[in-house]
Amino acid sequence: METFATRGYHNASLAEIAERSGLTQAGVLHHFRSKAGLLTGVLDLRDQSDLAQLGEERPRGLAFLAHLVDTARRNAEREGIVRLYAVLSAESVTSGHPAQEYFRARYAGLRAMVVEAIGEAADAGEVPAGLDPRAAASAVMAVMDGLQVQWLLAPEAVDMAATTDLVIGALLGRPVPGGG
Amino acid sequence: METFATRGYHNASLAEIAERSGLTQAGVLHHFRSKAGLLTGVLDLRDQSDLAQLGEERPRGLAFLAHLVDTARRNAEREGIVRLYAVLSAESVTSGHPAQEYFRARYAGLRAMVVEAIGEAADAGEVPAGLDPRAAASAVMAVMDGLQVQWLLAPEAVDMAATTDLVIGALLGRPVPGGG
DNA sequence: GTCTATATTTGGATAGAC
DNA sequence: GTCTATCCAAATATAGAC
Numbered sequence: 001m002e003t004f005a006t007r008g009y010h011n012a013s014l015a016e017i018a019e020r021s022g023l024t025q026a027g028v029l030h031h032f033r034s035k036a037g038l039l040t041g042v043l044d045l046r047d048q049s050d051l052a053q054l055g056e057e058r059p060r061g062l063a064f065l066a067h068l069v070d071t072a073r074r075n076a077e078r079e080g081i082v083r084l085y086a087v088l089s090a091e092s093v094t095s096g097h098p099a100q101e102y103f104r105a106r107y108a109g110l111r112a113m114v115v116e117a118i119g120e121a122a123d124a125g126e127v128p129a130g131l132d133p134r135a136a137a138s139a140v141m142a143v144m145d146g147l148q149v150q151w152l153l154a155p156e157a158v159d160m161a162a163t164t165d166l167v168i169g170a171l172l173g174r175p176v177p178g179g180g
Numbered sequence: 181m182e183t184f185a186t187r188g189y190h191n192a193s194l195a196e197i198a199e200r201s202g203l204t205q206a207g208v209l210h211h212f213r214s215k216a217g218l219l220t221g222v223l224d225l226r227d228q229s230d231l232a233q234l235g236e237e238r239p240r241g242l243a244f245l246a247h248l249v250d251t252a253r254r255n256a257e258r259e260g261i262v263r264l265y266a267v268l269s270a271e272s273v274t275s276g277h278p279a280q281e282y283f284r285a286r287y288a289g290l291r292a293m294v295v296e297a298i299g300e301a302a303d304a305g306e307v308p309a310g311l312d313p314r315a316a317a318s319a320v321m322a323v324m325d326g327l328q329v330q331w332l333l334a335p336e337a338v339d340m341a342a343t344t345d346l347v348i349g350a351l352l353g354r355p356v357p358g359g360g
Numbered sequence: 361g362t363c364t365a366t367a368t369t370t371g372g373a374t375a376g377a378c
Numbered sequence: 379g380t381c382t383a384t385c386c387a388a389a390t391a392t393a394g395a396c
Contacts, residue, residue, distance in 0.1 A: 008274045010191040014372065025372085027380050035372065083273060090270030093263060093332040094188045104333045111330075111337065130356035135343045138330060139323055142343070146322025150291075152273040153284045157291070163315045163322070170350035176310035193389065205390085207362050215390065 001042050005084035008091050009039055009099065036098035039088075043102050046084070054113070062126055064117035065140070065168050072144055073161035079152070086148040111137050121172070128173045136171050143167045181222050185264035188271050189219055189279070216278035219268075223282050226264070234293070242306055244297035245320070245348050252324060253341035259332070266328040291317050301352070308353045316351050323347045 003012045003020060014035055018025040032038040059067050075082050092103040114137035121127045144164055151158040169176075183192045183200060194215055198205040212218040239247050255262050272283040294317035301307045324344055331338040349356075 006275050008188070008190060008271055010188060011274065013370080015370085023379095024381060026374085026382080029373065030379065030381095033373095086270050087274055090266050090329055091188055093329060094191065094267055095186050100333070107330055107333060108337070128356040132342075132346070134337075135339065135346050138327060138338050139343050139347050142323045142326025142330060143319055143347070144322075144326070145329060146325035147318060149270055149273060149325060150287055150318060150322060153280070153287060157288070157314075158318050159315065162312075163319050166312070166315050167319050167323070167347060167351070170353075171347070173350075173356075176308040176353075194391090195389080203361095204363060206364080206392085209391070210361065210363095213391095 001046065001084055002080055004039060004042060005080050005087060008087045009097070039098055040102065043099060058113065061117055061120035061124055065121070068140065068144065069161055069165045069168065072164040075148070076160055082148050083152055086145070086152060089145065107141070110141055114140055126172065131171065139171065140168060181226065181264055182260055184219060184222060185260050185267060188267045189277070219278055220282065223279060238293065241297055241300035241304055245301070248320065248324065249341055249345045249348065252344040255328070256340055262328050263332055266325070266332060269325065287321070290321055294320055306352065311351065319351065320348060
């Protein structure tokens with residue numbers, strides 16, 4: 001994980017991964033049939049410990065959106081994870097990238113969850129009437145992703161949690177804090 | 181540009197770039213002292229034809245934010261450019277990446293421009309009183325960047341211009357279209 | 361300014377011993 | 379399950395002819 005996060009997929013070498021694992025390069029390839037297989041293994045492992053694992057027991061409605069802000073807050077303490085996903089998700093759009101299908105599915109699944117949560121909030125009358133749930137869902141996800149890149153390049157210039165909260169609040173028509 | 185956009189920096193090869201340029205690999209390196217030099221050359225060239233070139237003659241206040249929406253709209257017709265920046269900006273956060281300083285400066289400059297535009301709009305009374313200009317600026321940039329990755333992976337699932345407009349409008353307190 | 365030729369390094373992957 | 383040894387391909391970069 002750390003090597004893919006720090007180097008990206010293509011610039012990561014099995015030699016470095018092996019060294020950090022206390023193995024030889026051949027030893028690593030005994031457990032994964034290829035470098036691409038290792039990457040998907042890393043991504044599958046990661047999946048077991050975060051958002052995608054929420055599944056059917058996720059918070060509902062506004063609580064889910066609040067959970068996204070919490071995730072952004074926790075992410076500020078987990079630079080490695082943030083870097084891994086920020087680098088690999090963008091790299092995955094290059095031709096023939098082994099994680100392309102993974103991220104396509106991840107975004108589709110995540111978008112569906114956010115759309116559903118917004119729909120739940122709308123049913124409870126907590127969302128402006130004309131809001132397009134799909135556009136809003138894409139927007140929330142995009143803000144979180146985009147903030148990560150900015151934050152990785154200049155951590156002191158960006159507050160991921162506060163900014164995510166600002167956008168979600170604005171989309172929901174929440175009055176600006178301290179403002180009119 | 182096309183090769184770096186399609187492959188990313190590390191996975192792009194001078195051989196491919198040379199072939200697409202009608203040169204040999206040595207011929208390419210006659211004009212650029214290294215692969216890294218070629219990348220910065222591409223980025224500098226690109227800069228002459230878009231946002232960063234706006235400089236002091238940019239639109240002011242809300243007109244600048246409207247210009248960002250226009251940029252998102254035009255980007256939907258320029259997949260190559262979108263891919264180039266989406267891939268390289270994220271890749272640039274990896275250690276030792278040759279475009280890291282370029283993107284750090286680009287984001288800082290862009291953020292300053294958006295902050296200024298929001299300040300102008302605020303002076304004109306067109307912005308909610310409590311809005312944090314720096315957070316809002318980061319948010320707008322982040323939305324645009326994040327949407328690009330989603331759009332590259334699933335173009336039919338994302339409307340970059342409409343979603344950018346949605347977020348800007350929400351931050352400015354504009355009523356939702358068709359809504360209450 | 362472009363080429364051929366080549367140096368040099370590094371990459372992923374495989375075979376087979378232990 | 380881990381190793382050594384090796385293969386083969388590809389990479390960037392340089393030297394020097396034309």
